[in-house]
Amino acid sequence: MMIRFLRAFTALALVASLAVVPAWAQTPVPDARPVPNANTARPVPAPPQIGANSYLLVDFNSDRILVEQNADLRVEPASITKLMTAYVVFSELNQGNITLEETVTISEKAWRTGGSRMFIEPDMQVTVEDLIRGMVVQSGNDASVALAERVAGSEEAFASLMNHYAELLGMANTNFTNSTGLPDPEHYTTARDIAMLSAATIRDFPDYYPWYSEKEFTFNNIRQHNRNTLLWRDPAIDGLKTGHTEAAGYCLASSAKRDGMRLVSAVMGSSSESSRASETQTLLNYGFRFFETVQLYEAGQELAPARVWKGMVEEVMVGLTDPVFVTIPRGRYDDLEAQVQIEPQLGAPLEAGTVVGTINVQLGEELIASRQLVTMSTVEEAGFFGSTWDSLKLWMNGFFEDDEEE
Numbered sequence: 511m512m513i514r515f516l517r518a519f520t521a522l523a524l525v526a527s528l529a530v531v532p533a534w535a536q537t538p539v540p541d542a543r544p545v546p547n548a549n550t551a552r553p554v555p556a557p558p559q560i561g562a563n564s565y566l567l568v569d570f571n572s573d574r575i576l577v578e579q580n581a582d583l584r585v586e587p588a589s590i591t592k593l594m595t596a597y598v599v600f601s602e603l604n605q606g607n608i609t610l611e612e613t614v615t616i617s618e619k620a621w622r623t624g625g626s627r628m629f630i631e632p633d634m635q636v637t638v639e640d641l642i643r644g645m646v647v648q649s650g651n652d653a654s655v656a657l658a659e660r661v662a663g664s665e666e667a668f669a670s671l672m673n674h675y676a677e678l679l680g681m682a683n684t685n686f687t688n689s690t691g692l693p694d695p696e697h698y699t700t701a702r703d704i705a706m707l708s709a710a711t712i713r714d715f716p717d718y719y720p721w722y723s724e725k726e727f728t729f730n731n732i733r734q735h736n737r738n739t740l741l742w743r744d745p746a747i748d749g750l751k752t753g754h755t756e757a758a759g760y761c762l763a764s765s766a767k768r769d770g771m772r773l774v775s776a777v778m779g780s781s782s783e784s785s786r787a788s789e790t791q792t793l794l795n796y797g798f799r800f801f802e803t804v805q806l807y808e809a810g811q812e813l814a815p816a817r818v819w820k821g822m823v824e825e826v827m828v829g830l831t832d833p834v835f836v837t838i839p840r841g842r843y844d845d846l847e848a849q850v851q852i853e854p855q856l857g858a859p860l861e862a863g864t865v866v867g868t869i870n871v872q873l874g875e876e877l878i879a880s881r882q883l884v885t886m887s888t889v890e891e892a893g894f895f896g897s898t899w900d901s902l903k904l905w906m907n908g909f910f911e912d913d914e915e916e
């Protein structure tokens with residue numbers, strides 16, 4: 511039966527030997543980058559070792575991790591907690607449960623919350639938008655509590671929502687007990703989980719994400735600057751959030767976009783405000799200098815025809831539901847290879863979107879991307895005579911293949 515197996519994949523090899531052709535070579539794609547020349551390949555040095563307890567650098571589109579150190583170490587998130595506070599609030603906005611224009615009555619508890627503040631006062635009426643900016647830009651603990659109370663009735667109930675969303679996002683080593691990041695033994699996260707949350711914020715809330723790049727916000731006649739000093743240093747950096755307590759050290763979740771490539775970093779437990787900025791800059795510079803991200807295929811792109819038996823048509827196109835991005839060392843584009851594998855005997859009926867194979871992208875011996883292939887259209891079952899004829903052909907193919915094996 512080995513010949514039958516090999517024949518099933520020989521036809522695939524012809525389809526699969528598609529060189530990896532980027533979608534933008536066929537149809538223009540926004541922010542598409544020019545194909546690098548193989549002669550420009552440069553060696554990639556070892557990742558930098560920076561002064562922080564844990565850290566991670568990942569590409570936003572491909573999810574490839576470029577640098578990590580103690581990324582799953584449990585640490586205190588401090589005010590980086592407010593990334594999840596904002597994520598929950600943004601979700602409530604999108605669901606229509608609250609609006610930016612509505613006002614929130616400030617409670618005694620919110621006013622008394624210690625730490626960084628936006629300087630709201632008891633019984634003051636403050637819009638949801640101002641509270642969000644007071645939390646995101648000024649890192650106001652008082653604003654965080656006020657928003658938590660508006661959304662869930664109490665900060666304790668809001669923490670349950672935070673943990674619910676953390677679970678949905680796959681933040682497996684995170685637990686929240688408050689909306690501010692004030693110290694608590696059961697309030698913890700990891701660099702990996704914070705990078706995951708940062709990427710989700712950028713992906714899920716593009717309309718709200720620009721608040722993270724605001725350099726200052728004035729409320730109650732008090733102007734405060736964003737504590738993310740990288741916003742002044744590098745125009746490519748457009749977020750996200752700082753954090754600091756004595757136990758947590760100085761932390762920074764950041765993102766930057768250069769020439770269409772977006773990186774996300776999380777640096778937890780550095781020694782000073784200047785250190786968290788410089789160490790983050792070191793990570794980002796390393797990623798941008800030695801790697802590049804290219805889009806190989808678009809969402810919905812058809813890749814190959816597949817034979818269908820007992821159907822109203824003999825072929826169906828298979829393709830991708832989502833775009834495919836890969837992050838590779840600069841100059842290694844020409845070393846990419848793609849292989850398509852499709853199930854050898856597809857029988858009708860087939861619904862559009864049925865998984866029927868995979869496409870694997872390799873760089874040398876390394877598998878760097880693998881995606882499911884689905885049918886791009888529905889194939890109805892043929893009538894009696896069509897089905898019978900295909901059954902006969904399948905039987906005859908099997909008969910002759912078995913005969914050759916002997």
